[in-house]
Amino acid sequence: MTKKKIGLFFGTFNPIHIGHLVIANHMAEFTDLQEVWMVVTPHNPLKKKSSLLEDHHRLELVYRATEGYDKLKPSDIEFGLPQPNYTVKTLVYLKEKYPDYEFCLIMGEDNLRSLHKWKNVEMIVENHNIYVYPRIDKPTEKKGRYSEHPNVKKVDAPIMEISSTFIRKAISEGKNIRPLLQPEVWEYVDLMNFYRELSN
Template sequence: MNRKVGLFFGTFNPIHTGHLIIANHMAEYSDLEEVWLVVTPHNPLKKKSSLLDDHQRLEMVYKACETYEKLKPSNIEFGLPQPNYTVNTLAHLQEKFPTNDFCLIMGEDNLKSFHKWKNHEVILENHEIYVYPRIAEGIADPTLLHNPKITKVDAPIVEISSTFIRKSIKESRNVRPLLDQKVWEYIDLMNFYR
């Protein structure tokens, strides 16, 4: 029997308590045995300049996951050609870890634009998708939500954004409650986002 592993992709710039709440909820309240937080080196849709170095973001994910048995940081995309697409990462992971069944974790807002993803039909054919709710304009295509490969998980709705955290740090505001203690200490020590 293969192990079910959820993949939670993100730039995690920085990783915050919202990410941890969702990842942990998926690990604890679905049939996923583990959740890997996959640090995206460079999302083709985002400006590179606003991103911290890949390894610094990975370091923050390591610090955030330390005390969670079922959450694992992953740098799997660091070695893949850029810009990278999810379909390639999934193929690479499946080859590297044949005894795992990899599932995608995404917000309902991402599911809405899923049809624009490269080879989205291939992804849906070979992988399950676990969707968490978001407060967003409109919802995903209802036909998608009825797809047997898509599971809607009733996770808490957390509206914290990394952009908001970066902006707040720049303005010298206290955002410690929004970050894991070790992540906050690392950001402070390294003088990130100031």
């Protein structure tokens, strides 16, 4: 039996923006992935809070952003796992919980370059396909150690240079960034007065 192929798109999604959605939707529509799960990374209790919204607020934003996208699913799978979250442990947990699914990772080229620093990276790369979307390259940056690995699949997805950091800063400065967020996401951010005053 062919297993259902799920792409895991990890992020703090603080907040989720149209760049995240464009990439996730492209992966769901133009690759062999049947669904993309937007895995909200919980706040690490050992780290400074800074401007990271509470876990349930960021999950709510992802729910609102993905409503109407049948192949995009919000996921709080890491909320109940031990901190700090390591991708390898999340993958082991998911494999046990959903034996009929095949889980793949989705990441940007910048993350691929630093993949060798991840915990138990060999186990991840040997057992899971990794779908990589492009970022704007800097000429001085070297290719990652795993860039030519047979399980690494480069996807010709749109290059999105929107960042959540930029959005948070712009909101704190009173700028109108509504085109960068789904209307339902903007409504919640505005209603809750998120990011109006940043601590960093």
